[in-house]
Amino acid sequence: MTELDAETLLCSMLERDGARVRRQVPFGGKRLDVAARFPKSGEEWISVEVKLRDWKKAVEQAAINRLFFARSFIAVPAALAGPVNEEYLRARGVGLIKFDADDWWVDLEAESTVMSDSLVCSMNEKLA
Secondary structure, eight states: HHHHHHHHHHHHHHTTTTOOOOEEEEEEEOOOEEEEEEEGGGGGEEEEEOOOOOOOOHHHHHHHHHHTSSSSEEEEEGGGGOOOOOOHHHHOOOOOEEEEEEEHHHHHHOOOTTTHHHHHHHHHOOOO
16 A cells, blocks of 8 residues: 555545545645535534654654644554554644555544634634
8 A cells, every 4th residue: 555545545535435635735835635524513624644664754644734734643544553652642742543445544633723723713714
């Protein structure tokens, strides 16, 4: 499985569960893997960095994404999630999504962003 395969699988499951999904969202000179929102719950857009390896790099990217999104996550296949250090994520306010071939789940909730509400609103408007 490649990262693109993992991203595609996760996005299809998020959409199946009612999320609006945007892939490869350009911002700040880079691309965010996935932006998702569950309209029925009224949630704001969240960011998701999908990784198969180098979860620390994903965490650093997700921590930056917190400037623009209400919550920010990394997503890893459950079978590869063993080495992910949840304390490292918690310290940066980043959540953890795990997934397998059939389903996805939030294993560690992300801290809500409050420090940059205007940037979050700006990103929500861009994605709408």
